[in-house]
Amino acid sequence: MDRFLVVSSDCHAGLPIKEYRPYLDPQYREILDQAAPIEIEMAGKASESFLIKEINEQWRAGNEDVLTGAWVHEQRLQMLDADGIAAEVIFPDGITEVNTPPFGAGISLGTSEEIVPELQWAGARAHNRWLAEFVSATPERHIGLAIVPIVWDVDQAVAEARWAAENGLKGVVLPNMTRHHAGYNHRRYHPFWEACESLGLIAHFHSGAAPMEQYFGNDWPNTPADVDNPGAVGAYVSEVSWWTFRPATFLIWGGVFEQFPKLKVALTEAGTAWMIPPWLRLMDHHYHDKQFSAKMGDFTAHLSMSPSEYFRRNIAIGASCTARADAEIRHELGLEQIMWGSDFPHPEGSWPHSHEQMTRAFGGFPEQDVGMMLGENAVSFYGLDRDRLLPIAERIGPKKADFISAPT
Amino acid sequence: MDRFLVVSSDCHAGLPIKEYRPYLDPQYREILDQAAPIEIEMAGKASESFLIKEINEQWRAGNEDVLTGAWVHEQRLQMLDADGIAAEVIFPDGITEVNTPPFGAGISLGTSEEIVPELQWAGARAHNRWLAEFVSATPERHIGLAIVPIVWDVDQAVAEARWAAENGLKGVVLPNMTRHHAGYNHRRYHPFWEACESLGLIAHFHSGAAPMEQYFGNDWPNTPADVDNPGAVGAYVSEVSWWTFRPATFLIWGGVFEQFPKLKVALTEAGTAWMIPPWLRLMDHHYHDKQFSAKMGDFTAHLSMSPSEYFRRNIAIGASCTARADAEIRHELGLEQIMWGSDFPHPEGSWPHSHEQMTRAFGGFPEQDVGMMLGENAVSFYGLDRDRLLPIAERIGPKKADFISAPT
Numbered sequence: 001m002d003r004f005l006v007v008s009s010d011c012h013a014g015l016p017i018k019e020y021r022p023y024l025d026p027q028y029r030e031i032l033d034q035a036a037p038i039e040i041e042m043a044g045k046a047s048e049s050f051l052i053k054e055i056n057e058q059w060r061a062g063n064e065d066v067l068t069g070a071w072v073h074e075q076r077l078q079m080l081d082a083d084g085i086a087a088e089v090i091f092p093d094g095i096t097e098v099n100t101p102p103f104g105a106g107i108s109l110g111t112s113e114e115i116v117p118e119l120q121w122a123g124a125r126a127h128n129r130w131l132a133e134f135v136s137a138t139p140e141r142h143i144g145l146a147i148v149p150i151v152w153d154v155d156q157a158v159a160e161a162r163w164a165a166e167n168g169l170k171g172v173v174l175p176n177m178t179r180h181h182a183g184y185n186h187r188r189y190h191p192f193w194e195a196c197e198s199l200g201l202i203a204h205f206h207s208g209a210a211p212m213e214q215y216f217g218n219d220w221p222n223t224p225a226d227v228d229n230p231g232a233v234g235a236y237v238s239e240v241s242w243w244t245f246r247p248a249t250f251l252i253w254g255g256v257f258e259q260f261p262k263l264k265v266a267l268t269e270a271g272t273a274w275m276i277p278p279w280l281r282l283m284d285h286h287y288h289d290k291q292f293s294a295k296m297g298d299f300t301a302h303l304s305m306s307p308s309e310y311f312r313r314n315i316a317i318g319a320s321c322t323a324r325a326d327a328e329i330r331h332e333l334g335l336e337q338i339m340w341g342s343d344f345p346h347p348e349g350s351w352p353h354s355h356e357q358m359t360r361a362f363g364g365f366p367e368q369d370v371g372m373m374l375g376e377n378a379v380s381f382y383g384l385d386r387d388r389l390l391p392i393a394e395r396i397g398p399k400k401a402d403f404i405s406a407p408t
Numbered sequence: 409m410d411r412f413l414v415v416s417s418d419c420h421a422g423l424p425i426k427e428y429r430p431y432l433d434p435q436y437r438e439i440l441d442q443a444a445p446i447e448i449e450m451a452g453k454a455s456e457s458f459l460i461k462e463i464n465e466q467w468r469a470g471n472e473d474v475l476t477g478a479w480v481h482e483q484r485l486q487m488l489d490a491d492g493i494a495a496e497v498i499f500p501d502g503i504t505e506v507n508t509p510p511f512g513a514g515i516s517l518g519t520s521e522e523i524v525p526e527l528q529w530a531g532a533r534a535h536n537r538w539l540a541e542f543v544s545a546t547p548e549r550h551i552g553l554a555i556v557p558i559v560w561d562v563d564q565a566v567a568e569a570r571w572a573a574e575n576g577l578k579g580v581v582l583p584n585m586t587r588h589h590a591g592y593n594h595r596r597y598h599p600f601w602e603a604c605e606s607l608g609l610i611a612h613f614h615s616g617a618a619p620m621e622q623y624f625g626n627d628w629p630n631t632p633a634d635v636d637n638p639g640a641v642g643a644y645v646s647e648v649s650w651w652t653f654r655p656a657t658f659l660i661w662g663g664v665f666e667q668f669p670k671l672k673v674a675l676t677e678a679g680t681a682w683m684i685p686p687w688l689r690l691m692d693h694h695y696h697d698k699q700f701s702a703k704m705g706d707f708t709a710h711l712s713m714s715p716s717e718y719f720r721r722n723i724a725i726g727a728s729c730t731a732r733a734d735a736e737i738r739h740e741l742g743l744e745q746i747m748w749g750s751d752f753p754h755p756e757g758s759w760p761h762s763h764e765q766m767t768r769a770f771g772g773f774p775e776q777d778v779g780m781m782l783g784e785n786a787v788s789f790y791g792l793d794r795d796r797l798l799p800i801a802e803r804i805g806p807k808k809a810d811f812i813s814a815p816t
Contacts, residue, residue: 299642
């Protein structure tokens with residue numbers, strides 16, 4: 001084949017909020033009618049204070065039709081084809097501020113005391129039902145992820161995982177931030193990891209959530225960031241990857257991969273993946289070197305492997321719009337761990353210029369390495385049907401010839 | 409001189425809790441009488457679940473007399489002399505579980521809703537009064553730090569900073585964790601930075617505080633860590649440095665060093681200082697590279713320098729028991745930023761074997777570099793009276809000859 005098989009490890013889809021109505025359990029539909037205008041207004045405010053409205057609007061101009069691929073399946077396939085993508089992982093939240101599931105069930109998946117658990121569950125289930133339907137037409141091209149607000153009730157989370165697996169979804173998205181709830185090292189989550197392992201569902205943590213009130217103040221998003229909180233955005237972007245890796249810190253030390261050795265976890269949109277080797281080195285340091293922490297006793301007895309070994313065995317990185325700097329350190333980072341992604345339809349993503357982004361990131365590296373990062377790693381990690389994807393890649397994949405030389 | 413002038417950037421001192429009584433404002437003394445037994449019991453529980461009592465007791469055996477140097481000045485001087493230390497920075501909390509100022513005013517300096525601000529302030533002031541007295545006999549050898557629980561009331565914090573400067577203290581210790589209060593980028597703290605800058609007080613963040621309930625569960629320290637929260641200690645030790653650097657992330661991005669260019673900050677007991685270069689690289693990346701965050705607008709306009717430039721100008725690292733790995737990357741880390749420390753009287757520190765620890769960490773490196781890391785950097789950073797310290801160093805400092813070769 002003279003083309004690469006590309007899998008995007010990071011795409012987003014979701015209905016415009018009001019269109020979730022028929023997918024909601026009936027008792028929540030009237031609440032949606034009342035809440036939708038408020039949620040739309042709040043999202044707009046977040047857009048004005050945190051996101052720059054003009055830049056987003058400019059970026060979207062002329063792409064309005066294809067952007068409906070955030071929820072219209074036919075447009076979705078056209079988008080994937082035009083972008084050279086054979087298969088994709090689908091997270092919630094399509095066009096930011098527009099396609100977020102209701103009641104706080106979007107990608108940020110809040111766990112603070114402001115969230116009403118029953119409603120968040122209702123919003124999550126509505127999205128999961130819609131998504132199961134959305135991926136059903138061309139299941140070989142989509143890895144749909146169910147939203148699971150696990151912190152409130154682990155039994156419900158297990159039930160939702162079962163429902164997801166039975167309905168063609170292939171993974172779950174969990175909150176990054178457990179806040180005042182048990183951390184991911186806690187035994188209460190074990191039944192859920194067991195369910196994921198036995199059902200073959202992959203657990204996902206996606207960048208975005210962070211304690212926004214700590215950067216922007218307790219009134220966010222109702223006040224502009226820069227008035228009282230200068231530098232809020234800088235602090236946020238410098239920490240957001242840490243909040244995404246953090247669940248893995250807890251899972252690794254908690255012995256979750258020791259007890260559930262086949263559990264797989266993806267950390268997605270880890271924008272600065274070159275922070276991963278120092279993070280692994282730090283954990284390994286504390287695993288091997290006890291001088292600093294001797295007074296705390298032996299805290300590694302329950303782990304048969306070092307943190308970086310669990311990482312290599314159980315975790316993959318959704319390296320959306322992989323930076324060339326990350327591809328350069330692929331062996332240190334873990335070549336098999338890196339999965340490219342387009343982040344459609346987000347403005348920081350590569351769509352609709354994925355071809356240029358890919359060749360800039362990977363041009364000049366060995367063909368086999370490029371193939372792994374662009375798609376083959378994801379094929380293995382997600383257990384995709386390669387035979388069904390190859391004919392698609394042959395038709396729409398980026399040509400290998402375009403990756404021969406490094407960008408000038 | 410054939411000996412090094414050594415300054416410990418990290419030592420601890422504090423009275424046994426009941427002995428703070430006469431230093432408390434009278435209206436809080438009865439509360440102390442009631443609270444002291446409970447506080448001692450809670451500290452004991454923390455010691456049993458988090459710290460390993462036996463290891464600590466074993467480590468202390470035979471050193472009981474010198475350990476009273478945690479609060480007895482004469483013993484203090486003997487300890488410093490025997491350890492080869494000419495001058496020291498004094499944080500609160502002497503012997504863990506024993507010498508913590510009352511009412512949550514210790515080094516962890518809680519900011520959660522469980523803290524009673526008025527009482528924490530009372531405990532902090534009692535410690536500050538005692539410490540001012542403690543350092544007054546040999547002021548050239550001590551850099552006493554006032555405890556300032558800044559989050560509750562910035563005016564009070566400014567007043568305490570003035571009191572500290574007027575009473576011979578040379579810096580302040582602030583909470584690492586602002587929790588639900590404004591982050592350190594917030595303008596409300598500006599009057600305090602202005603006060604520190606004009607009074608020449610150095611602001612300190614010391615390792616230790618972290619959201620313990622997230623690792624150990626909401627009942628900590630009342631339940632043993634490993635029952636429901638396996639790996640809690642591993643996750644804690646892997647994150648604790650991050651929580652110590654974090655205030656600097658907020659200060660840098662918040663433009664605090666831009667507005668208060670002479671403000672100095674020390675980050676102390678940053679056990680794994682080799683995590684600092686990646687942290688600086690990450691912040692510089694976001695300062696220079698806007699693709700990822702273009703949708704968030706220009707968030708660097710208020711900064712005339714890059715994050716790492718502010719770090720080099722305004723921040724020093726209290727590299728307690730400096731690891732050889734940290735000394736090896738001293739130029740990348742910032743040679744002038746590294747200040748050795750003994751961490752007396754904590755079991756993870758180098759006391760009473762500082763001579764061996766120093767030669768192991770620094771043996772074989774250029775004499776000038778070693779001298780800077782052991783003491784000269786701290787002399788500059790804290791503005792110490794070198795002429796008064798030199799005769800002391802000539803008497804008790806470690807011999808340069810012992811640092812000529814690398815450890816085998």
